[in-house]
Amino acid sequence: xxxxxxxxxxxxxxxxxxxxxxxxxxxxxxxxxxxxxxxxxxxxxxxxxxxxxxxxxxxxxxxxxxxxxxxxxxxxxxxxxxxxxxxxxxxxxxxxxxxxxxxxxxxxxxxxxxxxxxxxxxxxxxxxxxxxxxxxxxxxxxxxxxxxxxxxxxxxxxxxxxxxxxxxxxxxxxxxxxxxxxxxxxxxxxxxxxxxxxxxxx
Amino acid sequence: xxxxxxxxxxxxxxxxxxxxxxxxxxxxxxxxxxxxxxxxxxxxxxxxxxxxxxxxxxxxxxxxxxxxxxxxxxxxxxxxxxxxxxxxxxxxxxxxxxxxxxxxxxxxxxxxxxxxxxxxxxxxxxxxxxxxxxxxxxxxxxxxxxxxxxxxxxxxxxxxxxxxxxxxxxxxxxxxxxxxxxxxxxxxxxxxxxxxxxxxxx
DNA sequence: TCAATATCGGATCGTTCAATCCGAAACTTG
DNA sequence: CAAGTTTCGGATTGAACGATCCGATATTGA
Numbered sequence: 001x002x003x004x005x006x007x008x009x010x011x012x013x014x015x016x017x018x019x020x021x022x023x024x025x026x027x028x029x030x031x032x033x034x035x036x037x038x039x040x041x042x043x044x045x046x047x048x049x050x051x052x053x054x055x056x057x058x059x060x061x062x063x064x065x066x067x068x069x070x071x072x073x074x075x076x077x078x079x080x081x082x083x084x085x086x087x088x089x090x091x092x093x094x095x096x097x098x099x100x101x102x103x104x105x106x107x108x109x110x111x112x113x114x115x116x117x118x119x120x121x122x123x124x125x126x127x128x129x130x131x132x133x134x135x136x137x138x139x140x141x142x143x144x145x146x147x148x149x150x151x152x153x154x155x156x157x158x159x160x161x162x163x164x165x166x167x168x169x170x171x172x173x174x175x176x177x178x179x180x181x182x183x184x185x186x187x188x189x190x191x192x193x194x195x196x197x198x199x200x201x202x
Numbered sequence: 203x204x205x206x207x208x209x210x211x212x213x214x215x216x217x218x219x220x221x222x223x224x225x226x227x228x229x230x231x232x233x234x235x236x237x238x239x240x241x242x243x244x245x246x247x248x249x250x251x252x253x254x255x256x257x258x259x260x261x262x263x264x265x266x267x268x269x270x271x272x273x274x275x276x277x278x279x280x281x282x283x284x285x286x287x288x289x290x291x292x293x294x295x296x297x298x299x300x301x302x303x304x305x306x307x308x309x310x311x312x313x314x315x316x317x318x319x320x321x322x323x324x325x326x327x328x329x330x331x332x333x334x335x336x337x338x339x340x341x342x343x344x345x346x347x348x349x350x351x352x353x354x355x356x357x358x359x360x361x362x363x364x365x366x367x368x369x370x371x372x373x374x375x376x377x378x379x380x381x382x383x384x385x386x387x388x389x390x391x392x393x394x395x396x397x398x399x400x401x402x403x404x
Numbered sequence: 405t406c407a408a409t410a411t412c413g414g415a416t417c418g419t420t421c422a423a424t425c426c427g428a429a430a431c432t433t434g
Numbered sequence: 435c436a437a438g439t440t441t442c443g444g445a446t447t448g449a450a451c452g453a454t455c456c457g458a459t460a461t462t463g464a
Contacts, residue, residue: 005440006430027317029231033422043443111316114377115229133381161390164383168374168391175316175373179335188363189370196398207410208460235452245413
C-alpha cells in the first residue's frame, strides 16, 4: 500500500497545526497564502498539491482544531454524566481552553465565518465552521432534553429557549475573551448560567 | 460659515447608510472599495476626499450604525426604569433589531473586528467596534450595580459574573441569528436569562 | 470678474492576492 | 536499471486590492 511517487517531505500534522494557529489568530480572510507559506515552510505548489486550495487547507485545519483544542465541547455529548454536569464542563472547559495563553484566544469555530461574502470565495470555509456550530447546538439541545427526562429540569422548560441561552453564552465567550474579559469573570458567568439551570428545575 | 470650494454633490447620510449596510452584511475586510463605490455611487476620489481611507469610512459607518439600529442598547443606561426592565429591554430589543429582515442580520458591532490582523490595516477598524463593545459592557455592569443597590439582586451577587453572563449572551445573539436561530427561541432564551436575574435576587 | 478652494469623474498607480506552471528530484513498480 | 508517478522549489500568472493623481467643474470671497 506504499504510495507511488516521490514521498512528502513534510509532516502533515505539523503543517496543519501551523495553519490552524494562523487561521485561529487571524481568521480565514485575513490570513494570506504568503503567511501560510512562511508558517508551514511549504511552497505554494506543495500546499496546493496537498490541499487543492486555500479553502481546502482551512477545512483540514478546522478538522485539526476540532480534533484538538475544539474537542472540549465533546463532553456535552457524554451521557455518562448528568446533564447539568455536562453543561458545566462544557462551559468551564471552553473558558479554560479559550483563555489558555499557549495558543490564540477564543474559539476558531465561533469566530470564523460569521459574515457572508456574496462573492463566494469564502462560502465553503463558512460552511465548515457553521456545521460545527450547528453540531454543538444540537448536542446542547440533546443535553437539555436529557435534563428534562431525568427530572433535573421542569417538564415545562422551554427546550429551545434554554438551548439558545447556553449556546448563545458559549458563542459569546470568544468575543469577550478577545476583548480581554478575564477567565475569572467568565467562570463566574458560567456559574450564573448554571444557577439558571437549577432555577429552571423548580 | 459656508464652506469654500465646490460643494458636495452627495448626501452624507445616504452614503453612510449604504456603506453601513455593506459593512454590516459582509464585514470590514470582505467589503471592497469597488463595492462601496457601486453602493454609494461615489468615485474613489470623493470617498477618499470625504473619509480619508477605507478605515475612516468604516469608522463613520459604525458611528452611523450606533446612532441608528445600534441605539437599541442605549436603554440599558436609562435609569428611569428598573435595572431588570432595562436588561429585559436590552435583550429583547436587540433580538428584535437583529432579526429584522429590513436590514442585514446580527449586530455590526458584535460581528466586526473580533479577529486581529497583525498587518495592522484593520487595527483601527477593530478599535472602533471594540470600544463600543466595551461601552456596552460598562453600561450593563452599571445596571447590575444598580440592581444590587436597589435590592433587586442579592448583595452577594458576583457583579462581574452576572455582567459577563448578560454581555456574553448579548454578543452570542449575532452568531446565532446569522446561523438561522429563530427570534422566538432567542426571546425565550432572553427570558431564561432574566429568570436568572430573579434567581440571583433570592 | 477673477483668484482661491474644494469636489467631481475617470484613469491609473504599485502592491498583494490566490493560484498555476515548470523542470528537477525522489520514490515505487516492472 | 528504466519507466511511471508524485512532490519539490522557485518563478510567474492575471486579477483584484486600496489608494492616488489629474484635468475639469462648481462654489466663495475679494
